[in-house]
Amino acid sequence: xxxIELKNVNKVYKNGVTALADVSVSIxxxxxxxxxxxxxxxxxxxxxxxYREEKxxxxxxxxxxxxxxxxxxRKVFKLxxxxxxxxxxxxxxxxxxxxENVAFALECVGMKAKDIRPKVMNAxxxxxxxxxxxxxxxxxxxxxxxxxxxxxxxxxEPKLLICDEPTGNLDPKTSKEIMTVIDSINKxxxxxxxxxxxxxxxxxxxxxxxxxxxHGILAGDYAKGSYKTNEGI
Amino acid sequence: xxxxxxFGRSIRDAVKSVIRNFSLSFASIMCTTIxxxxxxxxxxxxxxxxxxxxSIEDELSIVVYLDREVTEETIENIKADIESQKNVExxxxxxxxxxxxxxxxxxxxxxxxxxxxxxxxxxDSFIVKVVNVEKLSDTAEYIKSINGVDVVKYGEGxxxxxISAFDVVKKVVAIVVIALILxxxxxxxxxxxxTIFSRRSAIEIMRLVGASNLTIKIPFIIEGFIIxxxxxxxxxxxTIYGYVVLYSLLNGHVFxxxxxxxxxxxxxxxxxxxxxxxxxxxxxxxxxLAVRKYLKI
Numbered sequence: 001x002x003x004i005e006l007k008n009v010n011k012v013y014k015n016g017v018t019a020l021a022d023v024s025v026s027i028x029x030x031x032x033x034x035x036x037x038x039x040x041x042x043x044x045x046x047x048x049x050x051y052r053e054e055k056x057x058x059x060x061x062x063x064x065x066x067x068x069x070x071x072x073x074r075k076v077f078k079l080x081x082x083x084x085x086x087x088x089x090x091x092x093x094x095x096x097x098x099x100e101n102v103a104f105a106l107e108c109v110g111m112k113a114k115d116i117r118p119k120v121m122n123a124x125x126x127x128x129x130x131x132x133x134x135x136x137x138x139x140x141x142x143x144x145x146x147x148x149x150x151x152x153x154x155x156x157e158p159k160l161l162i163c164d165e166p167t168g169n170l171d172p173k174t175s176k177e178i179m180t181v182i183d184s185i186n187k188x189x190x191x192x193x194x195x196x197x198x199x200x201x202x203x204x205x206x207x208x209x210x211x212x213x214x215h216g217i218l219a220g221d222y223a224k225g226s227y228k229t230n231e232g233i
Numbered sequence: 234x235x236x237x238x239x240f241g242r243s244i245r246d247a248v249k250s251v252i253r254n255f256s257l258s259f260a261s262i263m264c265t266t267i268x269x270x271x272x273x274x275x276x277x278x279x280x281x282x283x284x285x286x287x288s289i290e291d292e293l294s295i296v297v298y299l300d301r302e303v304t305e306e307t308i309e310n311i312k313a314d315i316e317s318q319k320n321v322e323x324x325x326x327x328x329x330x331x332x333x334x335x336x337x338x339x340x341x342x343x344x345x346x347x348x349x350x351x352x353x354x355x356x357d358s359f360i361v362k363v364v365n366v367e368k369l370s371d372t373a374e375y376i377k378s379i380n381g382v383d384v385v386k387y388g389e390g391x392x393x394x395x396i397s398a399f400d401v402v403k404k405v406v407a408i409v410v411i412a413l414i415l416x417x418x419x420x421x422x423x424x425x426x427x428t429i430f431s432r433r434s435a436i437e438i439m440r441l442v443g444a445s446n447l448t449i450k451i452p453f454i455i456e457g458f459i460i461x462x463x464x465x466x467x468x469x470x471x472t473i474y475g476y477v478v479l480y481s482l483l484n485g486h487v488f489x490x491x492x493x494x495x496x497x498x499x500x501x502x503x504x505x506x507x508x509x510x511x512x513x514x515x516x517x518x519x520x521x522l523a524v525r526k527y528l529k530i
Contacts, residue, residue: 051441073446073528074445074446074528076440077440077443077444077445077446077448080440080441080442080443081443085441091434091437091438091441092438093434093435093438095253104438104439104442105442105443107242108439108442108443108444108448109443109444109448110235110236110238110239110448112238152442156442156443
């Protein structure tokens, strides 16, 4: 079953730069896919298109049955509630505690307080931060902050988890730990995962499907375990 | 239920946010305070000018002097004729004896001269008050044409000038008040924009985790409301205290007895209510305008 489908997607920015050209790809439910490419290759645009931070200039982007390109601004929340997003820079609210940061995602959608607590604790347990609920982001290490970001992304039990270079700011050991968490989410919960990354070690070690984007073109779509080169990253 | 929950959380978040971003909230509150003070002064001036012009207009009347030979019957007929006019509000008869007494009291010379004469040289008269002062001269013209009427006096040219001058003053004051309210809206909305600019990352995160635009807007609108209401407290106090003191210092009138100030109660409460409403609405609207900018892609 096709969960994500891009058909002849083009993206040209207002300044005339073509970020994506005629990209067509489909991703099934429960898949784990890496999106790799050099800086300014268009992989960030690809990722942003999936959560409607960018709209395609041409072509269609379907995510979980929603035509993302045609989604109106005030309807974007319908898509965002179906997906979780993990960022390189974490995007945590510094004045909220770990618990509040994760609960924030559920409060925003109007969930009851008594339903929020078990869900938040569950998500924090999965990322191994149950004992840090009262800490503020500033008191945590980079790896821990990223775990909070992951907990916030999965607390709503999304069908799709989008990770935009989640290990970009972390050392190799912490990166490995984060990848273990993300992999377990894919295996245990069946969440579809799309992850943009620069980290060739991670890509080589995890042996997942790889989409290689070069100069805005989908230069390669490698099936699980078939990508084993350092080129293009 | 869900809507109530979101609204309840919005109120909690708005209060928290006013406290946590106190320096910026304070700037917005002070900005609201200063502009509302100006609005208050403008409203007080406008209402008082309006009131003064209205009471002066009410004082304007037509004095109708009758022929010296008119009989009692003719006087009654003339009165009925004048009263039948649509623009006539009140007709008061003033006999020549009353005039003589009044003038004698007014000046000793008059008194001596009038006593010297055998016969009262003055005429019986009517004092006519009109409904619409703008039609004063038309009514006066009609009265002049009635048989038995000798002279009609109503301050002719001067009255027309005064009425048109009042009209201009009223219009200018209305424009000033509206302009001040617009300036207030602009200033408050700009200051709130600064507050929101500092929290654009929070807005971005709210959007990313699936908050609807309305859910994002509500706490900011409530915050604007709180800022507007707090910002109107000082202007309200200054208005109530200041006007009461000013009224008693000036003994209730400005320059002469012609321009009478409105009594402080309940006038100051009405003005306070208007300030509170302006503060709250402008605060909410300013916030809404500012937050909308960050809800677009």
